[in-house]
Amino acid sequence: MQRTDTAHPLPSSYYEATVTRPALPRLGARTEQAEVCIVGGGFAGLATALGLVERGLRDIVVLEAERVGFGASGRNGGFVFGGYSLENAELLRLLGERDANALYALTTAAVDLIRRRITRYDIDCDAVHAGVILADWFGRPARLAASRETMREHFGVDWLPIGAIELRQRLKSERYHGGLLEPHGFHFHPLKYLLGLVRALTAAGVRIYEGSPAVSIQHRKDGLRVDTPAGSIEAREVVIAAGGYSSGISRAIERAILPIATYVVATEPLGERLKTAIECASAVYDTRFAFDYYRPLPDTRLLWGGRISVFERSPRRIAQLLQRDMLRVYPQLSGVEIEYAWSGLMSYARHKMPQIGRTPDGIWHAIGFGGHGVAPTTVAGELLAAAIANREAIAPAFARFGLVPTYGRLGLAAAELHYLAKIGIDVAAEHIARLRMGRHAR
Structure with missing residues (x-):
């Protein structure tokens, strides 16, 4: 850059x-x-x-x-999978099926090309070909099913459904309620x-x-x-x-x-303790606007990223924020040390x-x-x-x-307000989901 x-x-x-x-x-x-x-x-x-x-x-x-x-x-984060920052359903709405399909297909072809280049140029980059999981944070199986149908019908790809019980065997967290696996994706050391x-x-x-x-x-x-x-x-x-x-x-x-920041940390090596939280090799992200994204590393560390902001923060503050996010999903990892913390600016249109x-x-x-x-x-x-x-x-x-x-600083201010509003919507949706789950439990 x-x-x-x-x-x-x-x-x-x-x-x-x-x-x-x-x-x-x-x-x-x-x-x-x-x-x-x-x-x-x-x-x-x-x-x-x-x-x-x-x-x-x-x-x-x-x-x-x-x-x-x-x-x-x-x-x-090292995720390699199809699509763009713009959601696929929105791409379809804006362009229609033919053009949306054409642009999406370029990204899946690019995933294949990256794989070929890893082999052709003998690049040792810790590639793990175990797919990418989209985990349902809000307990909305109908929305997951609709997303899967959109991908099958309009983009010609099949994201595989994972039920809540099966997902909790892989991701040992009460936060998730099922998910979808994009099997074509993988993750690596970028x-x-x-x-x-x-x-x-x-x-x-x-x-x-x-x-x-x-x-x-x-x-x-x-x-x-x-x-x-x-x-x-x-x-x-x-x-x-x-x-x-x-x-x-x-x-x-x-x-x-617009230069927009995101944050990433890596834990200490966890050894067998990693399996108390994550017992699969897939990369993971969830259905919130400001989602967590994470993946297990070959040396049993957990790489964890998340949050969106116009502000870059110190490594110490990033470690505090993302450790809190990690423990919200996996409280069994309490006491795990964060050994690396960093931020980076993404360029958004x-x-x-x-x-x-x-x-x-x-x-x-x-x-x-x-x-x-x-x-x-x-x-x-x-x-x-x-x-x-x-x-x-x-x-x-x-x-x-x-x-x-x-529009420069004005655009950054508008982006921050937009992100805060979206996060507020996610918080409200999560509260409603928990109330609904509580009623079902009774």
């Missing part, structure tokens, strides 16, 4: 503690030539670069302001995967520069020039693939996203869909992946690589989701 403010160091995360980073250079005080210059060393930028390499184009430069994977790509992409790209001759923020883009007669504080890249095509940490390089693109395309002045972009970006960033990389290398048109339905202004 592109970032020009270096005042805040990368938070200490489980992911950073468990990788070995390659030595990547800074761009020196010189001008280099390239066919394509990509601004941002996260999933979207690297997927675009690898898509170009796999189509035979290797004269590529990637500029990263910090370290590759600095932003959301190196900090996320930073290990990203660094595997870096190794594949550098082996192919792609030049990746860290600590080299893009500060301006100048149009030239035969292309564009991207300037950094030290040197410049002159390229035929430029791609902006920066997210919540970008600033100062393209007003039209950057004003279309007002319409909650990725913005993939080209501006009128000729700059390609892939931004706005929100909290559901692993597969969609790969979608963006493939679409942009095909457009640049093969002159293929980007899926027309993405034109519905353009660079809509978010």
Whole structure:
């Protein structure tokens, strides 16, 4: 991800503690030539670069302001499954069945492509192919059934139902009332995967520069020039693939996203104690607006994420908040230590869909992946690589989701109020559900 403010160091995360980073250079005080210059060393930028390499184009430069994977790509929950931040039912309502199905299918194809790349490039990224569970927090089986039917009828995928009793054998919590399993999904160590992409790209001759923020883009007669504080890249095509940490390089693109924070922790290794709470290998999230998302790690830790805010918080405060959330679901884990806590900024568009395309002045972009970006960033990389290398048109339905202004601080304030209202609705719904459950128990 592109970032020009270096005042805040990368938070200490489980992911950073468990990788070995390659030595990547800074761009020196010189001008280099390239066919394509990509601004941002996260999933979207690297997927675009690898898509170009796999189509035979290797004269590529990637500029990263910090370290590759600095932003959301190196900090996320590690869920790999279909769909976008915009709910599937809403995508269907906005686009109709044909176009909604086409866009959703791109994400399931991206999941398959990620699997193939893990194998092809021999990336050891702790991949666990056990699906992703959507757990019913409110006790609304009819809504789960409706969601499953929507996916089967309109998107051609079958999310498998899990009854309340069966789910409690896997997730030993009284909070859940059944769920759906998306068997096509999996989870992994996102930073290990990203660094595997870096190794594949550098082996192919792609030049990746860290600590080299893009500060301006100048149009030239035969292309564009991207300037950094030290040197410049002159390229035929430029791609902006920066997210919540970008600033100062393209007003039209950057004003279309809001940087929204989410929080993640990892516990100490739990050993056999993990099975007192979770006895399955699937990743899990629930049906609230501000849902918990979590997954067991190979060393028996539990990675737990959640909450949505416009504010980043200190690791200590994040640990307090998410430990409270974890114990609300699994009180049997009382006393478990939180060893890592971090936050990260996701880039959200007002319409909650990725913005993939080209501006009128000729700059390609892939931004706005929100909290559901692993597969969609790969979608963006493939679409942009095909457009640049093969002159293929980007899926027309993405034109519905353009660079809509978010209005800066006013937009952030509106987003925070929206989130608080949604959380309030969830609290009220949970209260009603508990009253209903109490009546049934009597």
